[in-house]
Amino acid sequence: xxxxxxxxxxxxxxxxxxxxxxxxxxDEGNCFxxxxxxxxxxxxxxxxxxxGKSNLLKAMAFMNQLVLNRxxxxxxxxxxxxxxxxxxxxxxxxxxxxEIVFFVGETKYRYGFEIDSKVVYSEWLFADEKGKEAxxxxxxxxxxxxxxxxxxxxxxxxxxxxxxxxxxxxxxxFIWKCDQADGEIAKSILHxxxxxxxxxxxxxxxxxxxxxxxxxxDIFRNEMVALIKTADIGIEDISLExxxxxxxxxxxxxxxxxxxxxxxxxxxxxxxxxxxxHKKYDENNNEVGHAVFELENEESKGTRKFFKMSAPILxxxxxxxxxxxxxxxxxxxxxxxxxxxxxxxxxDINKNNxxxxxxxxxxxxxxxxxxxRDQIWLTEKDQYGVTTISSLAQFKNVRKxxxxxxxxxQGKYGAIPYLSPFEF
Numbered sequence: 470x471x472x473x474x475x476x477x478x479x480x481x482x483x484x485x486x487x488x489x490x491x492x493x494x495x496d497e498g499n500c501f502x503x504x505x506x507x508x509x510x511x512x513x514x515x516x517x518x519x520x521g522k523s524n525l526l527k528a529m530a531f532m533n534q535l536v537l538n539r540x541x542x543x544x545x546x547x548x549x550x551x552x553x554x555x556x557x558x559x560x561x562x563x564x565x566x567x568e569i570v571f572f573v574g575e576t577k578y579r580y581g582f583e584i585d586s587k588v589v590y591s592e593w594l595f596a597d598e599k600g601k602e603a604x605x606x607x608x609x610x611x612x613x614x615x616x617x618x619x620x621x622x623x624x625x626x627x628x629x630x631x632x633x634x635x636x637x638x639x640x641x642x643f644i645w646k647c648d649q650a651d652g653e654i655a656k657s658i659l660h661x662x663x664x665x666x667x668x669x670x671x672x673x674x675x676x677x678x679x680x681x682x683x684x685x686x687d688i689f690r691n692e693m694v695a696l697i698k699t700a701d702i703g704i705e706d707i708s709l710e711x712x713x714x715x716x717x718x719x720x721x722x723x724x725x726x727x728x729x730x731x732x733x734x735x736x737x738x739x740x741x742x743x744x745x746x747h748k749k750y751d752e753n754n755n756e757v758g759h760a761v762f763e764l765e766n767e768e769s770k771g772t773r774k775f776f777k778m779s780a781p782i783l784x785x786x787x788x789x790x791x792x793x794x795x796x797x798x799x800x801x802x803x804x805x806x807x808x809x810x811x812x813x814x815x816x817d818i819n820k821n822n823x824x825x826x827x828x829x830x831x832x833x834x835x836x837x838x839x840x841x842r843d844q845i846w847l848t849e850k851d852q853y854g855v856t857t858i859s860s861l862a863q864f865k866n867v868r869k870x871x872x873x874x875x876x877x878x879q880g881k882y883g884a885i886p887y888l889s890p891f892e893f
Contacts, residue, residue: 470503471665471791471824472570472577476528479565481521481856483554488512488525488846490824494862496841496869499814501822503572505600509844511813511825513834514858515877516848517886521856522828525848526793529826530667532567535584537662538645545638551586556854564590573657580644580658588639596620596654605654608635608643623652667793668781680780681741684709693779700805702772705759706746743776771801778809786812789821798831806831807839814839835874842869847884 470490477485492500492507499510516522531550534540540550554560568581579602582592594605605621608614613633616624624647627636637643647655683689690707697704743764751757762768764776778794785792798806806829812818813825835845843862850856861867864882876882 470508470572470789470822471826472506472508472572474529474532474570475566475568475581476525476532477566478553478560478563479528479531479567480524480552481519481554481850481854482524482528482858483557483560483853483855484857485566486525486528486856486858488529488858489860490826491843492841493843493860494841494869496837496843499841499844501816503822504575504577506577508822509824509841510819510822511810511827511840512844512846513810513840514826514828514846514848515830515832515835516828516884517850520848520850520884521858522848523795524856525846525858526667526795526826526828528567529569529665529793532569533662533665533667535567536580536642536644537659538642542640545640547640548586549584549589549640551584553585554855564588571661573661578658582642589642592643594621594644594654594658606635606643608637610639621654623647623650623654626650664788664790665793666781666785666790667795668778669795677777680777681709681743683780683784684743689780689783692783693776696779696783697776700775700808702775703747704745704772704776705748707764707776708744708746710742710744712742745772745776771805774801775805782809782812785823785825786819787821789823791824791826794825794827796829797827798829798834803831803833807834810834810839832874832877835877837870837873840873842867845873847882849884 472491473487473489475485475487476482490509490512492509500507501510514522514525531552535550541547542549551565553563553565564583564585566581566583568579570577570579572578575598577597579595579597580593583590588610589608590610592606592608595602596605597603603620604615604617606614606616606624614628614635615633616628616635618625624635624643627643627646628634629636635643637646644655644658648659683693684707694707697707745762745764745768746759747762748756749758749760764773781792784790797809810825813823834840843860845861846858847861848856848858861873861882867876877885
Protein backbone atom coordinates (compact mmCIF):
# COMPACT_ATOMS: atom_id res chain seq x y z
CA UNK A 470 0.00 0.00 0.00
CA UNK A 471 1.31 3.40 -1.00
CA UNK A 472 1.35 6.12 1.65
CA UNK A 473 3.40 8.97 0.18
CA UNK A 474 5.80 9.84 -2.64
CA UNK A 475 8.26 12.72 -2.97
CA UNK A 476 10.36 13.76 -5.95
CA UNK A 477 12.78 16.57 -6.66
CA UNK A 478 14.41 17.68 -9.95
CA UNK A 479 12.75 15.27 -12.37
CA UNK A 480 11.57 16.44 -15.79
CA UNK A 481 9.25 19.44 -15.21
CA UNK A 482 9.30 18.94 -11.43
CA UNK A 483 12.06 21.25 -10.21
CA UNK A 484 11.35 21.64 -6.51
CA UNK A 485 10.24 18.93 -4.10
CA UNK A 486 6.72 17.71 -4.92
CA UNK A 487 4.77 15.56 -2.45
CA UNK A 488 1.96 13.24 -3.45
CA UNK A 489 0.03 11.44 -0.71
CA UNK A 490 -2.53 8.67 -0.44
CA UNK A 491 -3.27 9.59 3.17
CA UNK A 492 -6.71 10.99 3.85
CA UNK A 493 -6.50 14.68 4.74
CA UNK A 494 -10.12 15.81 4.82
CA UNK A 495 -13.25 14.88 6.77
CA ASP A 496 -14.98 13.51 3.67
CA GLU A 497 -16.48 10.03 3.84
CA GLY A 498 -15.72 6.83 1.97
CA ASN A 499 -13.18 5.65 -0.62
CA CYS A 500 -10.58 4.80 2.02
CA PHE A 501 -9.40 1.93 4.22
CA UNK A 502 -7.54 1.58 7.49
CA UNK A 503 -4.01 0.27 7.83
CA UNK A 504 -2.76 0.24 11.39
CA UNK A 505 -3.49 3.78 12.58
CA UNK A 506 -3.44 5.25 9.06
CA UNK A 507 -6.36 5.99 6.76
CA UNK A 508 -5.39 5.46 3.11
CA UNK A 509 -7.20 6.36 -0.11
CA UNK A 510 -8.34 3.72 -2.58
CA UNK A 511 -7.75 6.00 -5.55
CA UNK A 512 -6.46 9.40 -6.62
CA UNK A 513 -7.13 11.40 -9.77
CA UNK A 514 -4.72 13.94 -11.31
CA UNK A 515 -5.88 16.92 -13.40
CA UNK A 516 -3.99 19.63 -15.20
CA UNK A 517 -3.62 21.43 -18.50
CA UNK A 518 -1.71 19.81 -21.35
CA UNK A 519 2.03 19.81 -20.57
CA UNK A 520 1.36 20.84 -16.96
CA GLY A 521 3.26 17.84 -15.60
CA LYS A 522 0.53 15.42 -14.53
CA SER A 523 2.09 12.65 -16.61
CA ASN A 524 5.51 13.53 -15.18
CA LEU A 525 4.24 12.89 -11.67
CA LEU A 526 3.24 9.36 -12.66
CA LYS A 527 6.45 8.92 -14.63
CA ALA A 528 8.48 9.95 -11.58
CA MET A 529 6.91 7.12 -9.59
CA ALA A 530 7.45 4.73 -12.50
CA PHE A 531 11.07 5.94 -12.82
CA MET A 532 11.79 5.12 -9.18
CA ASN A 533 10.05 1.78 -9.56
CA GLN A 534 12.11 0.85 -12.63
CA LEU A 535 15.37 1.88 -10.99
CA VAL A 536 14.73 -0.03 -7.76
CA LEU A 537 13.95 -3.15 -9.82
CA ASN A 538 17.11 -2.46 -11.90
CA ARG A 539 15.24 -2.67 -15.20
CA UNK A 540 18.13 -0.72 -16.78
CA UNK A 541 20.58 -3.53 -15.90
CA UNK A 542 23.20 -1.46 -14.10
CA UNK A 543 25.86 -4.13 -13.60
CA UNK A 544 29.29 -2.58 -14.12
CA UNK A 545 30.92 0.49 -12.63
CA UNK A 546 30.93 2.15 -16.07
CA UNK A 547 27.15 1.74 -16.58
CA UNK A 548 25.24 5.00 -16.44
CA UNK A 549 22.18 5.49 -14.30
CA UNK A 550 19.05 6.94 -15.92
CA UNK A 551 18.76 10.62 -15.10
CA UNK A 552 16.18 13.13 -16.34
CA UNK A 553 16.54 16.44 -14.45
CA UNK A 554 14.68 19.72 -14.91
CA UNK A 555 16.54 21.22 -17.89
CA UNK A 556 15.06 24.71 -18.08
CA UNK A 557 17.36 26.06 -15.38
CA UNK A 558 21.14 26.22 -15.11
CA UNK A 559 20.63 25.63 -11.40
CA UNK A 560 19.28 22.10 -11.88
CA UNK A 561 20.20 20.79 -15.34
CA UNK A 562 23.43 19.20 -14.07
CA UNK A 563 22.25 18.44 -10.54
CA UNK A 564 21.09 15.23 -8.89
CA UNK A 565 17.48 14.10 -8.45
CA UNK A 566 15.87 12.80 -5.26
CA UNK A 567 13.13 10.20 -4.85
CA GLU A 568 11.47 8.97 -1.65
CA ILE A 569 8.51 6.68 -1.09
CA VAL A 570 6.59 5.56 2.01
CA PHE A 571 4.70 2.28 1.86
CA PHE A 572 3.45 -0.69 3.83
CA VAL A 573 4.74 -4.25 3.59
CA GLY A 574 2.43 -6.21 5.86
CA GLU A 575 2.16 -4.22 9.08
CA THR A 576 5.56 -2.53 8.67
CA LYS A 577 5.74 0.97 7.22
CA TYR A 578 8.94 1.66 5.27
CA ARG A 579 10.46 4.92 4.07
CA TYR A 580 12.99 4.41 1.30
CA GLY A 581 14.75 6.90 -0.95
CA PHE A 582 17.88 7.91 -2.82
CA GLU A 583 19.60 10.82 -4.53
CA ILE A 584 21.25 10.13 -7.90
CA ASP A 585 22.57 11.54 -11.13
CA SER A 586 23.75 9.61 -14.19
CA LYS A 587 26.97 8.42 -12.51
CA VAL A 588 26.60 8.42 -8.72
CA VAL A 589 24.21 7.39 -5.98
CA TYR A 590 24.94 10.29 -3.61
CA SER A 591 22.73 9.04 -0.80
CA GLU A 592 20.34 6.20 -0.02
CA TRP A 593 18.28 5.50 3.08
CA LEU A 594 15.82 3.04 4.55
CA PHE A 595 13.71 3.46 7.69
CA ALA A 596 11.19 1.04 9.19
CA ASP A 597 8.26 1.68 11.50
CA GLU A 598 6.78 -1.46 13.04
CA LYS A 599 4.83 -0.12 16.01
CA GLY A 600 4.68 3.66 15.62
CA LYS A 601 8.34 4.58 15.97
CA GLU A 602 10.67 4.87 13.00
CA ALA A 603 14.02 3.05 13.14
CA UNK A 604 16.96 3.73 10.83
CA UNK A 605 17.94 0.54 8.98
CA UNK A 606 20.68 2.07 6.86
CA UNK A 607 21.95 5.42 5.70
CA UNK A 608 24.44 5.86 2.92
CA UNK A 609 26.02 9.16 1.91
CA UNK A 610 29.06 10.03 -0.19
CA UNK A 611 30.05 12.92 2.08
CA UNK A 612 28.86 11.80 5.52
CA UNK A 613 29.48 8.74 7.75
CA UNK A 614 27.37 5.73 6.70
CA UNK A 615 25.32 3.56 9.02
CA UNK A 616 23.86 0.04 9.00
CA UNK A 617 21.70 -1.11 11.88
CA UNK A 618 23.44 -4.26 13.24
CA UNK A 619 20.26 -5.60 14.85
CA UNK A 620 17.39 -4.60 12.58
CA UNK A 621 19.22 -4.83 9.25
CA UNK A 622 21.68 -7.70 9.68
CA UNK A 623 21.49 -8.55 5.98
CA UNK A 624 23.37 -5.35 5.15
CA UNK A 625 25.84 -5.30 8.04
CA UNK A 626 28.37 -7.58 6.29
CA UNK A 627 28.88 -4.84 3.68
CA UNK A 628 29.56 -2.15 6.28
CA UNK A 629 33.15 -1.12 7.05
CA UNK A 630 32.73 -0.10 10.66
CA UNK A 631 36.20 1.45 10.91
CA UNK A 632 35.74 3.72 7.88
CA UNK A 633 31.99 4.11 8.46
CA UNK A 634 31.31 3.32 4.82
CA UNK A 635 29.14 0.80 2.99
CA UNK A 636 31.24 -1.18 0.53
CA UNK A 637 29.48 -0.71 -2.80
CA UNK A 638 30.10 0.79 -6.25
CA UNK A 639 29.10 4.44 -6.63
CA UNK A 640 26.49 3.66 -9.30
CA UNK A 641 24.79 0.82 -7.41
CA UNK A 642 21.85 0.85 -5.03
CA PHE A 643 22.56 -0.81 -1.69
CA ILE A 644 19.13 -2.45 -1.77
CA TRP A 645 20.29 -4.42 -4.85
CA LYS A 646 23.31 -5.79 -3.04
CA CYS A 647 21.26 -6.85 -0.03
CA ASP A 648 18.76 -8.56 -2.34
CA GLN A 649 21.56 -10.44 -4.12
CA ALA A 650 22.72 -11.65 -0.69
CA ASP A 651 19.22 -13.06 -0.04
CA GLY A 652 18.34 -10.32 2.41
CA GLU A 653 14.81 -10.87 3.68
CA ILE A 654 13.91 -7.19 4.05
CA ALA A 655 15.45 -6.21 0.70
CA LYS A 656 13.54 -8.97 -1.06
CA SER A 657 10.25 -7.92 0.51
CA ILE A 658 10.85 -4.31 -0.61
CA LEU A 659 11.70 -5.30 -4.18
CA HIS A 660 8.64 -7.54 -4.23
CA UNK A 661 6.49 -4.56 -3.21
CA UNK A 662 7.93 -2.47 -6.06
CA UNK A 663 7.18 -5.29 -8.51
CA UNK A 664 3.49 -4.87 -7.59
CA UNK A 665 3.50 -1.16 -8.47
CA UNK A 666 2.71 -0.73 -12.18
CA UNK A 667 2.18 2.06 -14.72
CA UNK A 668 0.26 1.60 -17.94
CA UNK A 669 -0.36 4.18 -20.65
CA UNK A 670 -4.02 4.57 -21.51
CA UNK A 671 -3.08 5.90 -24.94
CA UNK A 672 -0.94 2.85 -25.78
CA UNK A 673 -3.11 -0.05 -24.71
CA UNK A 674 -1.50 -2.41 -27.23
CA UNK A 675 1.39 -2.89 -24.80
CA UNK A 676 -0.49 -5.25 -22.47
CA UNK A 677 -2.42 -7.40 -24.95
CA UNK A 678 0.06 -10.26 -24.42
CA UNK A 679 -0.65 -10.22 -20.70
CA UNK A 680 -4.40 -10.22 -21.35
CA UNK A 681 -4.08 -13.14 -23.76
CA UNK A 682 -2.03 -15.07 -21.21
CA UNK A 683 -4.72 -14.53 -18.56
CA UNK A 684 -7.38 -15.75 -21.00
CA UNK A 685 -5.93 -19.28 -20.69
CA UNK A 686 -7.06 -19.36 -17.06
CA ASP A 687 -10.77 -20.28 -17.12
CA ILE A 688 -11.56 -18.59 -13.80
CA PHE A 689 -9.85 -15.36 -14.83
CA ARG A 690 -11.43 -15.49 -18.30
CA ASN A 691 -14.90 -15.82 -16.78
CA GLU A 692 -14.23 -12.84 -14.52
CA MET A 693 -13.06 -10.78 -17.50
CA VAL A 694 -16.18 -11.71 -19.46
CA ALA A 695 -18.37 -10.82 -16.47
CA LEU A 696 -16.68 -7.41 -16.19
CA ILE A 697 -17.01 -6.71 -19.91
CA LYS A 698 -20.70 -7.69 -19.91
CA THR A 699 -21.35 -5.08 -17.20
CA ALA A 700 -20.00 -2.41 -19.56
CA ASP A 701 -23.03 -2.69 -21.89
CA ILE A 702 -20.97 -2.90 -25.08
CA GLY A 703 -22.88 -5.88 -26.50
CA ILE A 704 -20.24 -8.56 -25.93
CA GLU A 705 -21.61 -11.83 -24.57
CA ASP A 706 -18.44 -13.89 -24.59
CA ILE A 707 -14.79 -13.88 -25.68
CA SER A 708 -12.61 -16.66 -26.99
CA LEU A 709 -8.89 -17.04 -27.56
CA GLU A 710 -8.07 -18.91 -30.75
CA UNK A 711 -4.65 -20.43 -31.44
CA UNK A 712 -3.60 -21.81 -34.81
CA UNK A 713 -0.29 -22.98 -36.20
CA UNK A 714 1.33 -20.96 -38.93
CA UNK A 715 0.73 -22.48 -42.37
CA UNK A 716 3.45 -24.96 -43.38
CA UNK A 717 4.45 -22.87 -46.40
CA UNK A 718 5.24 -19.91 -44.14
CA UNK A 719 7.17 -22.06 -41.66
CA UNK A 720 9.24 -23.48 -44.52
CA UNK A 721 10.33 -19.97 -45.46
CA UNK A 722 11.60 -19.12 -41.97
CA UNK A 723 15.44 -18.88 -41.81
CA UNK A 724 15.93 -21.65 -39.20
CA UNK A 725 17.48 -25.12 -39.47
CA UNK A 726 14.89 -27.94 -39.77
CA UNK A 727 15.75 -29.48 -36.40
CA UNK A 728 15.31 -26.08 -34.73
CA UNK A 729 11.96 -25.59 -36.46
CA UNK A 730 10.75 -28.96 -35.18
CA UNK A 731 11.81 -28.09 -31.65
CA UNK A 732 10.09 -24.72 -31.85
CA UNK A 733 6.92 -26.35 -33.20
CA UNK A 734 6.84 -28.66 -30.15
CA UNK A 735 7.04 -25.61 -27.90
CA UNK A 736 4.25 -23.84 -29.75
CA UNK A 737 6.48 -21.04 -31.01
CA UNK A 738 4.74 -20.84 -34.39
CA UNK A 739 1.21 -20.30 -33.19
CA UNK A 740 -0.97 -17.38 -34.26
CA UNK A 741 -3.29 -16.06 -31.54
CA UNK A 742 -6.47 -14.12 -32.11
CA UNK A 743 -9.29 -12.86 -29.90
CA UNK A 744 -12.91 -13.17 -30.96
CA UNK A 745 -15.99 -11.59 -29.42
CA UNK A 746 -19.51 -13.01 -29.47
CA HIS A 747 -22.62 -10.89 -29.97
CA LYS A 748 -26.26 -11.96 -29.95
CA LYS A 749 -27.81 -12.50 -33.39
CA TYR A 750 -31.54 -11.98 -34.12
CA ASP A 751 -34.00 -12.96 -36.86
CA GLU A 752 -36.48 -10.69 -38.66
CA ASN A 753 -38.79 -10.81 -35.63
CA ASN A 754 -35.98 -9.88 -33.23
CA ASN A 755 -35.87 -13.38 -31.77
CA GLU A 756 -32.43 -14.48 -30.61
CA VAL A 757 -31.12 -17.17 -32.95
CA GLY A 758 -27.48 -17.49 -32.06
CA HIS A 759 -24.26 -15.51 -32.00
CA ALA A 760 -22.20 -13.51 -34.45
CA VAL A 761 -18.42 -13.76 -34.08
CA PHE A 762 -16.27 -10.63 -34.49
CA GLU A 763 -12.51 -10.28 -34.58
CA LEU A 764 -11.56 -8.02 -31.70
CA GLU A 765 -8.77 -6.23 -33.55
CA ASN A 766 -10.56 -5.62 -36.82
CA GLU A 767 -14.27 -5.39 -36.02
CA GLU A 768 -14.62 -3.83 -32.57
CA SER A 769 -14.35 -0.14 -31.72
CA LYS A 770 -11.18 1.37 -30.31
CA GLY A 771 -12.90 1.96 -26.97
CA THR A 772 -14.07 -1.66 -26.78
CA ARG A 773 -10.56 -2.93 -27.61
CA LYS A 774 -9.08 -0.70 -24.92
CA PHE A 775 -11.63 -1.73 -22.28
CA PHE A 776 -10.98 -5.39 -22.97
CA LYS A 777 -7.19 -5.11 -22.95
CA MET A 778 -7.21 -3.07 -19.74
CA SER A 779 -9.58 -5.48 -18.01
CA ALA A 780 -6.85 -8.03 -17.26
CA PRO A 781 -4.39 -5.71 -15.44
CA ILE A 782 -7.30 -4.02 -13.62
CA LEU A 783 -8.77 -7.32 -12.43
CA UNK A 784 -5.33 -8.59 -11.44
CA UNK A 785 -4.71 -5.40 -9.46
CA UNK A 786 -8.04 -5.75 -7.63
CA UNK A 787 -7.59 -9.46 -6.87
CA UNK A 788 -4.03 -9.14 -5.55
CA UNK A 789 -4.10 -5.73 -3.85
CA UNK A 790 -1.53 -4.08 -6.14
CA UNK A 791 -1.09 -0.43 -7.07
CA UNK A 792 -1.98 0.60 -10.62
CA UNK A 793 -1.15 3.91 -12.28
CA UNK A 794 -2.83 4.77 -15.58
CA UNK A 795 -1.94 7.79 -17.67
CA UNK A 796 -4.92 9.02 -19.74
CA UNK A 797 -7.37 6.46 -18.35
CA UNK A 798 -10.28 8.09 -20.16
CA UNK A 799 -8.73 8.04 -23.67
CA UNK A 800 -11.20 6.33 -26.05
CA UNK A 801 -13.56 5.42 -23.19
CA UNK A 802 -17.04 6.82 -22.59
CA UNK A 803 -17.17 8.84 -19.33
CA UNK A 804 -19.71 6.43 -17.81
CA UNK A 805 -17.41 3.51 -18.63
CA UNK A 806 -14.50 5.29 -16.97
CA UNK A 807 -16.64 5.86 -13.87
CA UNK A 808 -17.52 2.18 -13.91
CA UNK A 809 -13.83 1.19 -13.67
CA UNK A 810 -13.15 3.69 -10.88
CA UNK A 811 -16.10 2.44 -8.83
CA UNK A 812 -14.60 -1.06 -8.86
CA UNK A 813 -11.74 0.28 -6.73
CA UNK A 814 -14.11 2.19 -4.45
CA UNK A 815 -16.36 -0.83 -3.84
CA UNK A 816 -15.28 -2.57 -0.62
CA ASP A 817 -16.99 -5.82 -1.67
CA ILE A 818 -14.94 -5.95 -4.89
CA ASN A 819 -11.71 -4.30 -3.74
CA LYS A 820 -11.28 -6.59 -0.75
CA ASN A 821 -7.46 -6.49 -0.84
CA ASN A 822 -7.21 -2.67 -0.79
CA UNK A 823 -5.76 -2.18 -4.26
CA UNK A 824 -5.02 1.45 -5.15
CA UNK A 825 -5.61 3.28 -8.43
CA UNK A 826 -3.80 6.49 -9.43
CA UNK A 827 -4.59 8.02 -12.80
CA UNK A 828 -4.31 11.18 -14.86
CA UNK A 829 -7.19 12.47 -16.95
CA UNK A 830 -8.81 15.46 -18.68
CA UNK A 831 -12.34 14.13 -18.17
CA UNK A 832 -14.05 16.75 -15.99
CA UNK A 833 -17.22 14.61 -15.84
CA UNK A 834 -15.44 12.67 -13.10
CA UNK A 835 -15.15 15.73 -10.86
CA UNK A 836 -18.14 14.90 -8.70
CA UNK A 837 -18.28 14.82 -4.89
CA UNK A 838 -20.27 11.59 -5.04
CA UNK A 839 -17.36 9.95 -6.87
CA UNK A 840 -14.28 11.57 -5.29
CA UNK A 841 -13.32 13.11 -1.98
CA ARG A 842 -11.44 16.41 -1.97
CA ASP A 843 -8.19 14.71 -0.90
CA GLN A 844 -8.43 12.30 -3.85
CA ILE A 845 -8.29 15.11 -6.40
CA TRP A 846 -4.82 16.37 -7.35
CA LEU A 847 -3.97 19.30 -9.61
CA THR A 848 -0.80 20.04 -11.55
CA GLU A 849 0.13 23.48 -12.80
CA LYS A 850 3.14 24.98 -14.57
CA ASP A 851 4.45 28.44 -13.80
CA GLN A 852 6.01 30.88 -16.29
CA TYR A 853 9.37 29.11 -15.93
CA GLY A 854 7.98 25.68 -16.83
CA VAL A 855 8.05 24.37 -13.26
CA THR A 856 5.35 21.92 -12.20
CA THR A 857 3.66 22.24 -8.83
CA ILE A 858 1.14 19.75 -7.46
CA SER A 859 -1.52 20.17 -4.82
CA SER A 860 -4.57 18.38 -3.48
CA LEU A 861 -8.01 19.96 -3.60
CA ALA A 862 -8.10 19.41 0.17
CA GLN A 863 -5.28 21.97 0.48
CA PHE A 864 -7.45 24.73 -1.00
CA LYS A 865 -9.34 27.01 1.36
CA ASN A 866 -13.12 27.39 1.19
CA VAL A 867 -13.76 24.27 -0.90
CA ARG A 868 -16.86 22.55 0.49
CA LYS A 869 -17.01 18.75 0.30
CA UNK A 870 -20.32 18.84 -1.65
CA UNK A 871 -19.20 21.62 -3.99
CA UNK A 872 -19.68 21.32 -7.75
CA UNK A 873 -16.01 20.48 -8.38
CA UNK A 874 -16.38 20.31 -12.16
CA UNK A 875 -18.01 23.74 -12.48
CA UNK A 876 -15.49 25.42 -10.19
CA UNK A 877 -12.57 23.73 -11.96
CA UNK A 878 -13.76 24.77 -15.44
CA GLN A 879 -14.21 28.34 -14.19
CA GLY A 880 -10.60 28.37 -13.00
CA LYS A 881 -11.19 28.50 -9.26
CA TYR A 882 -8.61 25.77 -8.60
CA GLY A 883 -6.20 26.69 -11.41
CA ALA A 884 -4.64 23.79 -13.34
CA ILE A 885 -6.45 24.72 -16.58
CA PRO A 886 -5.03 26.16 -19.82
CA TYR A 887 -5.19 29.95 -20.18
CA LEU A 888 -5.68 30.65 -23.88
CA SER A 889 -4.48 33.74 -25.74
CA PRO A 890 -6.37 35.19 -28.73
CA PHE A 891 -5.08 34.20 -32.17
CA GLU A 892 -4.81 36.53 -35.17
CA PHE A 893 -3.34 36.25 -38.63
